[in-house]
Amino acid sequence: GAGVSQSPSNKVTEKGKDVELRCDPISGHTALYWYRQRLGQGLEFLIYFQGNSAPDKSGLPSDRFSAERTGESVSTLTIQRTQQEDSAVYLCASSLDRATLEKLFFGSGTQLSVL
Amino acid sequence: DQQVKQNSPSLSVQEGRISILNCDYTNSMFDYFLWYKKYPAEGPTFLISISSIKDKNEDGRFTVFLNKSAKHLSLHIVPSQPGDSAVYFCAASDSGDDKIIFGKGTRLHILP
Numbered sequence: 383g384a385g386v387s388q389s390p391s392n393k394v395t396e397k398g399k400d401v402e403l404r405c406d407p408i409s410g411h412t413a414l415y416w417y418r419q420r421l422g423q424g425l426e427f428l429i430y431f432q433g434n435s436a437p438d439k440s441g442l443p444s445d446r447f448s449a450e451r452t453g454e455s456v457s458t459l460t461i462q463r464t465q466q467e468d469s470a471v472y473l474c475a476s477s478l479d480r481a482t483l484e485k486l487f488f489g490s491g492t493q494l495s496v497l
Numbered sequence: 498d499q500q501v502k503q504n505s506p507s508l509s510v511q512e513g514r515i516s517i518l519n520c521d522y523t524n525s526m527f528d529y530f531l532w533y534k535k536y537p538a539e540g541p542t543f544l545i546s547i548s549s550i551k552d553k554n555e556d557g558r559f560t561v562f563l564n565k566s567a568k569h570l571s572l573h574i575v576p577s578q579p580g581d582s583a584v585y586f587c588a589a590s591d592s593g594d595d596k597i598i599f600g601k602g603t604r605l606h607i608l609p
Contacts, residue, residue: 386540413595415597417599422601423601424501424503424586424599424600424601424602425541425586425588425599425602426599427596427597427598427599430595430596432595438595438596440596441596473540473541475540485543486533486541486543486597487540487543488533488540488541488542489540490538490539490540491540
């Protein structure tokens with residue numbers, strides 16, 4: 383498909399386990415964002431990648447969270463030693479470039495449940 | 498510290514009437530504002546935006562108004578239709594910083 387693809391769509395894990403979430407942005411999109419939405423809350427910025435620049439990691443809530451992006455393609459968000467408060471929908475979004483930041487295209491998200 | 502605030506968690510409007518969704522922000526460096534719409538189990542989709550050099554932007558049934566002095570913006574939908582029932586997120590960005598900051602959202606119910 384032509385949209386942003388995220389996998390898995392649902393992930394249930396036990397507290398203390400590591401999880402890896404994947405995002406395939408729209409081809410050619412240089413900007414990629416990760417957001418988190420906890421129940422009843424808004425979209426919380428996590429991390430931003432723009433081309434080959436150093437990522438903006440200022441939204442990552444703790445050192446258990448990390449993300450990588452290979453060039454201008456796939457990104458993975460890794461959460462180590464998951465905690466129950468990590469339960470949320472994790473949304474990935476991409477845009478063509480910095481000049482079109484306003485038109486983010488979001489994936490459907492990964493629903494993470496930590497038991 | 499919430500930089501983008503949507504103080505109404507939900508709003509119900511009769512079909513055919515005007516829906517007005519409000520948003521306040523605290524960061525005076527924000528110079529671009531956006532509204533996104535989200536249906537259940539889907540990612541948000543871009544609806545309409547406005548630059549800080551304007552005070553109004555219109556696109557069909559959707560109009561966004563910006564009051565910089567009050568640090569307030571609003572989204573007007575008229576006439577409201579059943580398909581408008583969704584969660585609406587207000588967002589803001591600063592051209593010197595690539596982050597886009599979202600509010601908590603307002604759930605809009607269009608009543609038949």
